[in-house]
Amino acid sequence: MMRLFRAALVQMQVGKDRTQNLVNAAKLIAEAKCDGAKLVALPECFNSPYGTKFFNEYAESIPNGPTCEMLSKAAKENSIYLVGGTLPERENNKLYNTCTVWSPKGELLAKYRKMHLFDIDIPGGITFKESDVLQAGNELVMFEMEGIKVGLGICYDMRFEELAKLYRLQGCEILIYPGAFNMTTGPIHWELLQRGRALDNQVFVFAISPARNEQGYIAWGHSQITNPWGKVTTQAGHSQEIIYGDIDLSECDKIRQQIPIFTQRRTDIYDTVKNK
Numbered sequence: 162m163m164r165l166f167r168a169a170l171v172q173m174q175v176g177k178d179r180t181q182n183l184v185n186a187a188k189l190i191a192e193a194k195c196d197g198a199k200l201v202a203l204p205e206c207f208n209s210p211y212g213t214k215f216f217n218e219y220a221e222s223i224p225n226g227p228t229c230e231m232l233s234k235a236a237k238e239n240s241i242y243l244v245g246g247t248l249p250e251r252e253n254n255k256l257y258n259t260c261t262v263w264s265p266k267g268e269l270l271a272k273y274r275k276m277h278l279f280d281i282d283i284p285g286g287i288t289f290k291e292s293d294v295l296q297a298g299n300e301l302v303m304f305e306m307e308g309i310k311v312g313l314g315i316c317y318d319m320r321f322e323e324l325a326k327l328y329r330l331q332g333c334e335i336l337i338y339p340g341a342f343n344m345t346t347g348p349i350h351w352e353l354l355q356r357g358r359a360l361d362n363q364v365f366v367f368a369i370s371p372a373r374n375e376q377g378y379i380a381w382g383h384s385q386i387t388n389p390w391g392k393v394t395t396q397a398g399h400s401q402e403i404i405y406g407d408i409d410l411s412e413c414d415k416i417r418q419q420i421p422i423f424t425q426r427r428t429d430i431y432d433t434v435k436n437k
C-alpha cells in the first residue's frame with residue numbers, strides 16, 4: 162500500500178479560449194510529472210471562465226468531449242492519477258459543475274458533481290447564483306489511489322463540514338477540492354476553511370484554484386496543501402504556478418493515534434439531541 166507520494170497542484174491561468182486552456186493544462190501536467198508527481202490536480206472550471214453565463218456554452222458531456230479526451234490522454238501519457246479540476250457538464254439538458262478523476266491508464270475513475278451550489282449575496286462584495294443554471298449533485302464520491310482513499314468536493318462544498326466528516330467516516334485520508342474563491346471571501350475564508358476541514362477530520366486537504374485573472378470573476382488563487390495537524394505546508398501566490406507536496410500518510414496515523422477524537426465521539430448524546 163502506497164504511503165508516500167508527491168502531489169502537484171496546478172494553479173493555471175484560465176481564459177476564454179477553451180483550446181488554449183486545454184493546451185496549457187496538458188503542458189503543466191507534463192511538467193508536474195517531470196518533477197516527480199504521482200497525483201496531479203487542476204482547478205475548478207479549468208476549461209472555461211467561471212461564471213453562470215459561460216456554463217452552457219462550455220458544457221461537454223462526460224467522458225466524450227474534448228476536455229475529457231485531453232484529461233484521459235494526459236493521465237495515460239504521464240502515467241499519473243489526475244484530478245481533472247472541474248468542467249461544466251451537460252447531461253439530459255441539465256448542467257452540472259463536475260470533477261473527473263483519471264487513472265494512470267487513462268480510465269475514468271470517478272465523477273463528482275458539486276453538491277452545494279455557490280449561491281451567495283454579499284452587498285458591495287459578490288453576488289453569485291450557480292443554481293440559476295446548474296443542478297446540484299447528490300452523491301459523495303471517493304476514489305482509491307493504491308490503497309489511499311480520497312474524497313472529492315468542489316469549492317463551496319468545503320464550507321460544509323458534514324461532507325468532510327462523512328468522507329473521514331468512510332476512511333478517507335485526503336480530501337481534494339478544486340475551487341475558485343474570490344476577492345471578497347478568499348482573503349479570510351479560503352485558508353481557514355481548509356485548515357478546519359483538515360484538523361477536524363485529521364486528513365490532508367488539497368485545494369486548487371485558477372490563477373488570478375484581470376477581469377470577470379477574479380479568483381483568489383493561493384492553492385494550498387494542509388496537513389492533518391491543520392498546518393498549511395505549501396501555499397501558492399496568485400499567478401500561474403505549480404505547487405508540490407511530499408505527502409506522508411503516516412502523519413494521519415500518528416495524529417489519529419495521538420488525538421483519538423474519532424473514537425471519542427459522543428454519538429449517543431448527539432443522536433439523542435438530533436432526534437428530539
Ligand SMILES: NC(=O)CC(=O)C(=O)O
Binds near residue numbers: 318320
Ligand atoms: N466559488 C465557490 O464555489 C465558493 C466561493 O467562492 C466561496 O464560498 O466563497
